[in-house]
Amino acid sequence: xKFMEExxxxxxxxxxxxxxxxxxxxxxxxxxELPFAKQVDLAAKRLQDGSKVWQYGLKFFLAIAKKxxxxxSIVNDVLKAICQIHYHKxxxxxxxxxxxxxxxxxxxRERLTE
Numbered sequence: 001x002k003f004m005e006e007x008x009x010x011x012x013x014x015x016x017x018x019x020x021x022x023x024x025x026x027x028x029x030x031x032x033e034l035p036f037a038k039q040v041d042l043a044a045k046r047l048q049d050g051s052k053v054w055q056y057g058l059k060f061f062l063a064i065a066k067k068x069x070x071x072x073s074i075v076n077d078v079l080k081a082i083c084q085i086h087y088h089k090x091x092x093x094x095x096x097x098x099x100x101x102x103x104x105x106x107x108x109r110e111r112l113t114e
Contacts (some may be wrong), residue, residue, distance in 0.1 A: 019055065026046075039083070042086060048079055050063060062091075
């Protein structure tokens with residue numbers, strides 16, 4: 001799971017992976033109130049049951065995965081990784097100090113631009 005999280009969270013191109021769903025697995029209240037880890041767990045669990053999945057291929061896979069010997073925890077880990085990307089809120093960017101900022105030396109500006 002950690003490998004997929006690191007692989008997918010850093011530099012993951014937008015729109016390269018998608019799951020078509022009939023509705024968001026989490027309500028707006030759940031997204032606002034629940035901690036990030038709980039959001040990911042709950043959304044992955046709801047996606048895994050297949051009720052909100054719109055794509056035939058994924059819905060079929062979720063229905064037969066256990067029958068063909070694919071462990072539920074593997075499917076859940078993949079869905080969690082996808083949910084982590086979806087619900088991840090990027091950190092705010094820190095602005096670089098401009099020329100008008102007092103106390104910033106030329107050496108400090110050079111280190112920031114490296």
